[in-house]
Amino acid sequence: MTARQRADRLAGLAFVAPAALTVAGLALYPGLWVLWLSLQQRIPIFGITRFVGLEHYAFLGSDPRFWNAVRVTLVFTGASVALELVLGLVVALALQRQQVGRRLALSLLLLAWALPSVVTAKLFEWLYHPSAGLVNVLLGGRAFNWLGDPSLALPGLIVADVWRTMPFVALLCYARLLTIPPEVYEAARVDGAGRLATLTSVTLPLVRPILLVALLFRTLDALRAFDLMYVLTGGGPAGTTETLTVYAYRSLFQTLQLGFGAAIGVVIFAIVMAIAAGYLRALRREGLAA
Amino acid sequence: MGGPAPATGVVRRRAALLLLALALAGCAERRDGPAPVTLVFKHAKILGPSDPMPGLLRDFERRHPGVTVRSEPLTWTSDEQHQFYVINLDGASPTFDVLMLDVIWVPEFAQAGWLLDLSPWVTREELAPHFPAAVEAATWGGRVWGLPWNMNVGVVYYRADLLAKYGLHPPTTWEALAEQTARIRAGEGDRRLDGVLWQGKQYEGLVCNVLEHFWGSGTALLGPDARVLPDPSRAEAALTFMRGLVDRGLSPGWVTAGDEELTRRPFGDGRAVFLRSWPYALDLFEQAGSPVRGRVGIAALPGHAGGATGAGATGGFHLAVNRRSRHAEAAVALVRYLAGESAERALTAAGVALYPTRMALYHDPEIVRARPSMPRFHDLMLAARPRPVTPYYLMLSTTVQPEFSAALVGVKTPSRALADARRRLEYMLGGLR
Numbered sequence: 001m002t003a004r005q006r007a008d009r010l011a012g013l014a015f016v017a018p019a020a021l022t023v024a025g026l027a028l029y030p031g032l033w034v035l036w037l038s039l040q041q042r043i044p045i046f047g048i049t050r051f052v053g054l055e056h057y058a059f060l061g062s063d064p065r066f067w068n069a070v071r072v073t074l075v076f077t078g079a080s081v082a083l084e085l086v087l088g089l090v091v092a093l094a095l096q097r098q099q100v101g102r103r104l105a106l107s108l109l110l111l112a113w114a115l116p117s118v119v120t121a122k123l124f125e126w127l128y129h130p131s132a133g134l135v136n137v138l139l140g141g142r143a144f145n146w147l148g149d150p151s152l153a154l155p156g157l158i159v160a161d162v163w164r165t166m167p168f169v170a171l172l173c174y175a176r177l178l179t180i181p182p183e184v185y186e187a188a189r190v191d192g193a194g195r196l197a198t199l200t201s202v203t204l205p206l207v208r209p210i211l212l213v214a215l216l217f218r219t220l221d222a223l224r225a226f227d228l229m230y231v232l233t234g235g236g237p238a239g240t241t242e243t244l245t246v247y248a249y250r251s252l253f254q255t256l257q258l259g260f261g262a263a264i265g266v267v268i269f270a271i272v273m274a275i276a277a278g279y280l281r282a283l284r285r286e287g288l289a290a
Numbered sequence: 291m292g293g294p295a296p297a298t299g300v301v302r303r304r305a306a307l308l309l310l311a312l313a314l315a316g317c318a319e320r321r322d323g324p325a326p327v328t329l330v331f332k333h334a335k336i337l338g339p340s341d342p343m344p345g346l347l348r349d350f351e352r353r354h355p356g357v358t359v360r361s362e363p364l365t366w367t368s369d370e371q372h373q374f375y376v377i378n379l380d381g382a383s384p385t386f387d388v389l390m391l392d393v394i395w396v397p398e399f400a401q402a403g404w405l406l407d408l409s410p411w412v413t414r415e416e417l418a419p420h421f422p423a424a425v426e427a428a429t430w431g432g433r434v435w436g437l438p439w440n441m442n443v444g445v446v447y448y449r450a451d452l453l454a455k456y457g458l459h460p461p462t463t464w465e466a467l468a469e470q471t472a473r474i475r476a477g478e479g480d481r482r483l484d485g486v487l488w489q490g491k492q493y494e495g496l497v498c499n500v501l502e503h504f505w506g507s508g509t510a511l512l513g514p515d516a517r518v519l520p521d522p523s524r525a526e527a528a529l530t531f532m533r534g535l536v537d538r539g540l541s542p543g544w545v546t547a548g549d550e551e552l553t554r555r556p557f558g559d560g561r562a563v564f565l566r567s568w569p570y571a572l573d574l575f576e577q578a579g580s581p582v583r584g585r586v587g588i589a590a591l592p593g594h595a596g597g598a599t600g601a602g603a604t605g606g607f608h609l610a611v612n613r614r615s616r617h618a619e620a621a622v623a624l625v626r627y628l629a630g631e632s633a634e635r636a637l638t639a640a641g642v643a644l645y646p647t648r649m650a651l652y653h654d655p656e657i658v659r660a661r662p663s664m665p666r667f668h669d670l671m672l673a674a675r676p677r678p679v680t681p682y683y684l685m686l687s688t689t690v691q692p693e694f695s696a697a698l699v700g701v702k703t704p705s706r707a708l709a710d711a712r713r714r715l716e717y718m719l720g721g722l723r
Contacts, residue, residue: 044380045398045682047403125552129544130543130547131484143543143544145544148491148548149543149699150701233491234491234493234691235692236695237696238695238696238699238701238702239696250688254684255688255689256376256684
């Protein structure tokens with residue numbers, strides 16, 4: 001290595017150092033601390049701090065409340081992300097065709113996305129009101145007990161989440177649609193492609209990469225969803241809408257079982273990381289990620 | 291600067307003398323009175339027509355020269371307040387001195403060693419003017435950890451006009467209440483008129499509702515010997531009755547998702563006969579333009595036939611001192627001032643939706659003139675009971691919430707839900723005591 005190369009290398013390290021230190025300080029250190037916490041029984045109100053190893057994880061393995069939370073989290077994520085992608089794409093296609101009032105439509109879309117989720121939750125609390133809520137009025141005055149019925153509460157939350165985050169997907173897709181050159185469509189028309197064929201063999205393949213990015217973002221967000229269920233149902237009725245995040249929150253901040261709550265946090269982290277790794281591999285295949 | 295500049299040596303000597311004088315003055319002041327201190331008071335914003343807090347704090351500062359109080363707002367959501375306190379108090383943070391805290395957290399924070407023991411300052415006599423239920427919640431392990439500041443109690447609102455129309459008196463048992471509900475609804479023949487509304491959502495409010503039914507049945511969640519669910523058969527009967535209110539159509543199905551506001555509104559619109567809620571609702575029922583203005587009566591929580599006299603659950607906020615506070619004396623003085631007669635009177639007179647903990651204020655002519663229902667609330671608060679006063683309360687409550695909810699929505703039978711709650715609680719608390 002020449003002196004010049006060595007100097008370059010040092011300079012490079014110096015430039016990377018602030019970022020590396022920031023990541024280490026803000027992400028790595030707290031992350032490792034939570035991992036360490038999860039191996040302890042730590043409950044300040046009882047003055048308990050002792051090392052328990054993997055005991056919390058073993059307990060979680062046989063904890064019906066935990067497995068229920070895992071199931072709720074996965075159902076919520078799968079259903080809401082799937083609906084968001086399909087509806088978002090449909091809305092983006094509709095926007096592209098829309099001649100009048102497109103700006104208004106865009107603003108309205110953004111409004112739903114821009115509302116803080118707690119506000120959205122409060123909004124849906126009233127929409128779902130069994131006797132006075134708009135949803136039941138639109139369904140012909142039927143008295144559906146949206147948030148109080150164990151079989152309706154989770155679907156109700158999924159609809160609220162779709163309403164809130166579908167615009168994000170729609171805007172991403174819409175932006176992509178705008179960048180597709182008109183020549184491509186002209187060529188398709190010349191080749192005699194009908195509307196359906198244009199959609200399936202031209203538009204969709206071109207939108208696909210951006211959909212994958214949206215899928216990644218939305219899945220990771222949905223796995224960590226908290227505000228909606230926390231405000232709307234508090235995890236009820238009968239725990240049917242208690243996600244892993246809500247369970248972790250209750251253990252950590254309400255019952256102060258810091259070690260046990262940290263163990264749930266670690267499990268959430270592991271699930272999110274596993275899914276993110278899967279997606280990244282898929283994106284790499286698409287040539288979208290390094 | 292005008293005039294000839296003195297030699298630097300002189301300046302330095304003068305500066306040293308000045309510093310010495312200042313230091314001596316500081317010492318002297320400490321000997322004569324308290325050194326200047328700034329207290330930080332964490333509390334939720336007081337909602338109401340006017341905020342009396344700034345005036346009260348300035349008055350306190352006038353009475354305690356050298357003490358400045360800075361008030362820092364908390365959110366109104368109980369869970370967020372709890373989270374804030376847990377993070378800061380566990381981190382041994384001295385960034386605030388006086389805190390407003392939910393009654394159910396007092397033993398928990400005390401056990402955690404986060405609160406200053408107020409016993410050396412606050413005698414039993416000083417606590418006597420406060421409602422017994424509030425005092426009970428402020429003490430733990432024979433020591434005083436907070437001063438009662440404002441109070442809440444579960445009450446039953448009824449439509450006085452409807453009861454009068456059918457010649458009925460406010461019920462003293464749940465069974466009579468159910469009968470009256472059925473009779474009035476049959477007589478009115480109005481599909482839009484609901485029967486009895488209460489809070490059945492899976493949250494803290496549900497625990498209050500269930501506890502009131504437990505007490506009315508003559509049992510409790512935590513027995514006197516700290517045993518969990520000491521009388522399962524009575525508890526089961528209480529839960530079965532609650533579930534029955536929904537099954538029999540006396541309560542609309544949606545009460546299983548109802549919280550305070552969701553249940554308060556339909557009653558306020560004149561679309562329910564009974565409502566179990568808190569005192570704040572009355573101010574809203576009686577305000578100008580309310581459809582039920584002048585038609586609402588207040589009753590005590592009923593008991594159950596063959597059970598016990600009913601009692602409302604209490605809530606409210608206490609004032610306490612951070613054990614890490616560097617200004618304990620001044621902080622205790624602030625707590626005693628704010629929980630004192632004149633401050634509680636000022637808060638009540640300002641028309642805020644909080645009710646005082648001092649019993650005498652409920653019969654004060656001036657206050658009663660502005661709020662005629664005060665004497666009625668006095669009786670209800672006097673008969674009320676606190677939720678279990680234990681450091682494990684939140685663990686207890688969050689564990690039973692899903693189980694109670696499961697019993698109400700019919701996912702589990704009441705006996706199964708209670709058995710599950712009991713098993714879980716015994717496992718969690720058993721390993722800790």
